[in-house]
Amino acid sequence: MTAALDRVNPVVRLLAALAFAVILVISVDVVSAGTALLLGAVLLTIAGVRPRALGIRIVPLLLAAPLAALTIALYGAPSGAVLAEWGFVHVTAGSLALAAATFLRILAIGVCGVGLLAGIDATRLADGLAQVLHLPSRFVLGALAAFRLFGLLGEDWRALALARRARGVADRGRLRRFAGQAFALLVLSVRRGGVLATAMEARGFGGPGGRTWARPSVLGLPDLVLVVVTAGVLGVAIAAAVALGTWNPGGVAGV
Structure with a gap:
């Protein structure tokens, strides 16, 4: 998808996308998700990812995220001040905070994941999985x-x-x-x-003994740069949430 990301080993791109998903799932809060979304989008743009192409790829997320947020806002665990109530519907300050955090978290995981994984060559990924991860x-x-x-x-x-x-x-x-x-x-x-x-x-696929590969898959400086950038973005997101008191693993943020 971009020349900058094409120089990175597909396995590293896959692991970076998984890192975003794992870290952002730990805590449901607006600050960490919003920070990761903002920094991730800016850095992907700097890396050469075209916003229009990325927007087209995440259209399903743009439709699913508001629906998920609306469901949580109406039927989420009630906490804090009650803003509206009707039958099974309980709109509270806590449910709205959780809905906003969920909305941003879905977008952050989707934007960063799609931006990192889009355009990966399947053959290069297979080479990396076998030679780097030794699957x-x-x-x-x-x-x-x-x-x-x-x-x-x-x-x-x-x-x-x-x-x-x-x-x-x-x-x-x-x-x-x-x-x-x-x-x-x-x-x-x-x-x-x-x-x-x-x-x-x-043709000998799956046969006994060691296997040779026509295309060697190695790690280099671009892979290290992506690892450092991913760790930096996630570190800043966690630090911002901790500093503002919204970091709450396993809990409802802002409540």
Whole structure:
């Protein structure tokens, strides 16, 4: 997605995104989530991530975050001053604080995670998982092959639709046509997976002994820079929350 992040090992980018998710889940408070969101967005922009492209990728989050916040504001644990009450709905100062923290936390995790992971080359990630994290090569290569074939599902679906329409199969009834076509796609996917497994086994994938890799995956200065920046952003977010007294692991912030 960007030249700056492309120089970073995909494994480091994955671990950095996981670090944001883990740290921001520990405490539900506005300060840490807001600080991480602001600093993360600024640094991703400096790294070359285009705000428009990032905004398009996080459209589902922009829809889900307000809905989650609204649900918590109406049905969250009541605490503090009661602002509105009707049946099962209890809007209190505590529920509003929790809703705001949840809203910012979802956006912070999503923006930082999508910004770091978008554009990762699947082959480079597989090389890193096997060589840097030393995951089993059978698992890594199988996952890579499945990921590569996943993009063919859309093409297979369109081809099946055209073929069935040409034969006049299931011209009526959308549910019946969808069910039949979905089953046909499942059968096609299973057959293709079997052929791929046979081909990979014939070429020595998953065989005994050590394995060599055509593309070495190493760590360098860009990886260290990303680790330091991620630690700095999360450290500043935690320090700001602690300084303002909102850091409350496992609790409701601001209550």
